[in-house]
Amino acid sequence: MNFKLIEELDTDTDIDWWNSNRERVNAVIRAFNDWQTIHRFDQWEGKVTIAKAEACERYGESHDFSGWQYEILEEIKEFVRNNIDDSE
Numbered sequence: 001m002n003f004k005l006i007e008e009l010d011t012d013t014d015i016d017w018w019n020s021n022r023e024r025v026n027a028v029i030r031a032f033n034d035w036q037t038i039h040r041f042d043q044w045e046g047k048v049t050i051a052k053a054e055a056c057e058r059y060g061e062s063h064d065f066s067g068w069q070y071e072i073l074e075e076i077k078e079f080v081r082n083n084i085d086d087s088e
Helices: 015-036 043-061 069-085
Strands: none
Touching: 015 043, 015 069, 043 069
16 A cells, blocks of 8 residues: 655644644644554544545635645545545
């Protein structure tokens, strides 16, 4: 399996709502990275990671997420789905 680790977003922007939104995305990034490195592509943990990304997207709809934040979340979901299918 190939790993695809994502670097966490900078949360030191001096703009509180940017930091808050980025921290939400960072929580999903941490879950995604842990799914690969700690949980070793476990199917159940992968589904948890997808659920966290989807919840983050819903949060973003009412908290002014930027398009690039949605792109990160979509990239995470796609990678997990592709690798869950491979592990079955």
